[in-house]
Structures are given as structure tokens and as C-alpha cells.
Amino acid sequence: MQLAATLVAVAAFFFGALPAAALDKAAVEQQFHAWIERQVWPAAKKAGVSRATFAVMDGTSLDWSLPDLVPPGSKQPASDMRQSEFGSPGRYFDEKKLAPLISLGRERLATYKDTLAAVEKRYGVPGPIVVAIWGRESGFGRVKLPNEAVRSLATLAFMGARREDFFGELVAALQILEEDHVTSDRLRSSWAGALGQPQFLPSKFLAFAVDFDGDGKRDIWNSVPDTLGSIGNYLARHGWRSGRDWGFEAEVPAGVSCALEGPDRGKPITAWEGAGVARVAGKAFPDSERKGDGFLLMPAGRHGPAFIATENFYVLKAYNESDLYALFIGHLADRMRGGKPFVAPWANVEKVNRLAVRDMQLRLEKRGIDVGGADGLVGFKTRRAIGDWQAATGLAATCFPQPAMVDKVR
Template structure:
């Protein structure tokens, strides 16, 4: 009995040691080569050709850096004001104005087609990738393969991986040039493969939808995303407002939507103290976390930006950058 107990304790210690030194996220997975063989078989069944599969996975590798970044979910330690000051420096605004003027013809053409004001297209471009300067240097196939093999969000990233293969199959880009973020967001508009398939546009009609290097495609793809997500081309995103003393804070919520006059009657005013606009748009009050009570009255288009990225800070930065860029 004592020997059995000793063996049990020894075996348990070995198991604990193994788990302690196993790579995070992969301990419960089948061997990578077996897993990858199954992925290739499924890709063939989905209509992806053997040459595309061979090219995509020729030098595929697990990226430990991607796993680490996926595990890291940092708490926001910056206040809203600190975030906005860092993300919207004067240099970004000036560059945004210049980029709008440089690309005005195609931006206005895209704006008319999709019903999205050019300043918002440029603002998204600026916030996402600094106007194409920072698009990510990860192999999209390697990143998605890593995250699909990992056990945290495997089902989601497996679907994205197959869609990335579909993009390669359609020859929009070569596998070696398919670069993006650690999470697989691609090009100057930072589209996941699913967003590419659903919204990317070949605006210059050259037979390839190129969100990596062709600005016309980048702009049209972003505008199409917004348009299909509910954008209103005759509305802005929102504005900063002030609340009267004793205001019912339970009304500060995206779940509460009221016409402009109702907010006016409740004492809400523009940041300048002036009356709210007379146009009866429906809006909701938002106070960004860490914003020290700074309040915004936001409209339909703010909610649409949130469909692109469900971050209050992100949506606010896009809206305010668009305001600062204006008409260039």
C-alpha cells in the first residue's frame, strides 16, 4: 500500500512538472504535423487547390510571439485624455489633411458611391495604420495557423485561416506578401480575412482586390464596410456636450436613445454651452472610462464605427480625427 502511494505521488509530481513546462495553449493539442495535415485535407474539400495549399504552408511555423500577444490582455491604464493626446497628435491631423487633398478625387468618388464622407475614410485609415505606414509584419498564414492550432479561440481562427486561403486562391495577393498584424488583420485597412471576403472592393477594377498597396481599393473597402454596417452619409458621429448639475447618470448609456429635443429639455448642451442642433437625430450619451466625466452625445455613425472595432477609445479617436481633418 505504501509503495502504491509512493508511486502515485511520484507520478503526480511528474505530471505537474510536465504541465509546468509545456508550451501554453498547446498542451492538449494533437501533434502539429497531424493537425496541419487535417487542415490541408479540409482546405482541399473546401475547393482550395493543391498549389495554393503548398505555397501557403511551404514554410509555415508556429509563432510563439503571436501566442504571447494573444494571451496579453493589458488593462487600460491611460486616461481618455492621455489616450487621445497620444493617438491624435497635430502631426497626424496635418498628415490626414494632406492625404485627403492628395487623394481627393478618388476619395470623393468612393464617398459618392458608398455614401461615406471622405474625412471618415481618411480618419479610419489614419487611426488603423497611420495612413498605411504601420500594417504589421507578420505572415498572415503563420499568425492564423498559430492561433487556429492554439486552444483558446481555435474555431474562430480556423475559419479565418480557410478564408485567407480562399483569398490566396483568388490571387488577390501572393502568400509571401500576405502580411498583417499578429491576429491576422491585413493591409492598410486592417481587415480580417472574413471582413475582406465580405467587404473588400476592387475599385480600380484590375481584377485584384488589393488592400495592401492600392489606395483606391483601401478606400473603397473601408467605405463599403461602413456602408453595409449602417453608415448614414448625411450625419456626423457625435459631439462633446455638458450635463446640468444633478443629471440622472442612468441616462448615460448606449442603451438609452433619445431625439435631440429630449436631451435639450433635460438640460444637455453643446460643450460651448449653446443649444443642441435643431435636427432631431436620435442620440445616446457616452462617458469614456477614465474620461473624468467628459461626455459625448453620439449618433448612429458612432455605433457603426463600433462595429469596426468595439472600443470606445477607438471610435472616439476616429470621430474626433475626422472632425479635425474636416475637408482638408
């Protein structure tokens, strides 16, 4: 957050936004309270929030420490994409970072064995998957949530860079207080308003949190059963298929193009086997999985491990849209069950500038190629577009951007 604040300050200097110090903060606070009454109260009332519950807003002030704020009268800071780079996905899977999550996760699997069995019975999601998400989101509830959700959300809805996304979340947070699941002083969140141990945004809480311990409250802050049940319910409601795994590391022969990646290019795992794809380390795909669909997944293209994922991999992506997040959860769950590190190494790739990637994506879009949005981030659609360009240019397809190549792709 320190870095983000510095970048905003730099952007403000170069792009003419008012430095925060020059702002009349007292005047902005006044506008904030006028906005609460004029904009937030009617929406909250319509959503069933009582005036008594809404009183929490009276004592709420703006949190000026949040990143990327755009106070009224200042200009939207320019995107900091030009200063942003990304490297190998392998850094997400550092064994030193994984080790404590694996050992603490195994302890939680033992401690909450009965609860997790009940969660799997009701929602079909295995314990290690639920516990892996719990660990990744809040360190199994050990992370102290730094913010009051209402204050953070009100600040972001009033003067955040993505104001319109947060207005509904603020109203949803007030609905949670109205329903009395937790008192306002205990409605803790991340700076971005993600609530409790599963880190649900308020709208997700309303839709997916459950009271798994039966005390009448959906308490994802203090109740482990409510936390685990809510994660299970979230995945079940997003289509988790009971009895299927998330995916398997695989060896993909050179004759199978990395550009075949993606959830829209699935085929039965037996068909991948027919094309020469095999599970690593001489293991076979489980018989129960082989007739089901598999999807090629290569987060680092030819520069790292490859996988045959199942539909459940894409259910994990409903929790967080990143391929690497979903892979992290699946891998962590495997490791808690005694699985081994990935067999294939993550190669040391050169860092790539996000702006250069975005420009490449814009050129591809102009040709009608779907890159999944020109955002400077590299999802499967961008990876396979690169692979297709490489093949058309007579190069070996790697399906991953590198600095020497991104400016040429078109």
C-alpha cells in the same frame, strides 16, 4: 509584445505550464503538419481552395514568437487580469499623439480628394472618417506589416489561446490566395492576422473588401483606392447613415444622470436639449441632426467629456468594439476638418485593477444586472450600473469605477 511574453512566462512559472524551452518543438512542429493535413485541408477544400493553393501550407512553420501560445501538452496560462490595470480614457487623446495623425490626415485628404469623393458618393461615408480609420489602423499604410498572415493564422489556429476563433480565419486567408488578390509572400498582417492597410481579418476581407480601382483584384495592401473603398464599404454595410455626423461634445447638467448612457436609451436630440443638454462652446446642434436620435456617451463618466452620439458612432464600433476607438475616429475626423480639442478635461482618475472590476461585475450579474459581460472592462453597461448603485446608495453618480468604490458596489 515583450510585456505579453513576460507575463506568459510568469504565468507559466506560477501555474505549472511547461516552459517553452522544455517543449520538444520539433515534435510540436510534426503535430502541426499532421494537423494541417488532417484538419485544415478538408476545411479548405470544402471552401473551394485548390491543392495548388494549399501548397503554401507545406512551407509554413510555427511562429514561436507570437504571444499567449498554448502548445499541445501545456496548460492554458491563467489570465493575467490580476496584473492588469486601467486609468483615464484621456490617455487615448494625447495631443502629442493626435497631432501627426491630424496633419498627415489632412495631407491625405488633399492627395486623395477625388478618390474620397467617389467613395462618399458610392457609400455615403465622408472622407475624414475613412481617412481617420486608415490612419489609426496602419498609419495611412506606412506601417510595415510584420507578419506573414498564413503563418500567424496557422500558428494561432493550432496553438493560440483562442484557437477556435482563428481556424476559420486561416481557411479564409487560403480562400483569399485562391481568389488571387495577392501572392502569398505579400499577404502581410499584424501578428493577430489583421490584413493590409484597413486591418481586416480574412473573413472581413472576403465579406467587405472591394476592388475600387477596377483592376480586378481587391488589393488592400498596395492599392490606396481599394483600401479607402473597402473601409467605406465596411461602414456602409454596417449601417452608416449618409448625411449624419458621428456625435458632438456636450454639456450634461447635474440633473441629467450619467446612467442614461447607451445605444438602447436614445431619444431625439431635441429631447436631450429639453432636459438641459447643450453643445459645448455655445454652439447649437445642427438643425439637420436635431430631429434625429441622440445617445448619451460618457466614456469616463463624470470624470471627462460627455457626448451626444448618433447611430453612426455605433457603426464605428462595428470596426472595433471599444467606445474609445470609435470616439478616437470621430474626434480625429473632426480635427482634420478643423475641429477643436475637447472642451472638458479628462480628470486624473486613479488606476483600477481589472480583476476587482471583474469581481464587481460578477456581483452585479448575480443581481440580474446586465454589465455587458464580466470581463474586467468598463463599457456603457458597467458604467451605468455603477451610476445606478451610486444613486441608490445616496451618492452622486459618477458612472466610473474608482478603487475605493469598486469593492463596495453590489
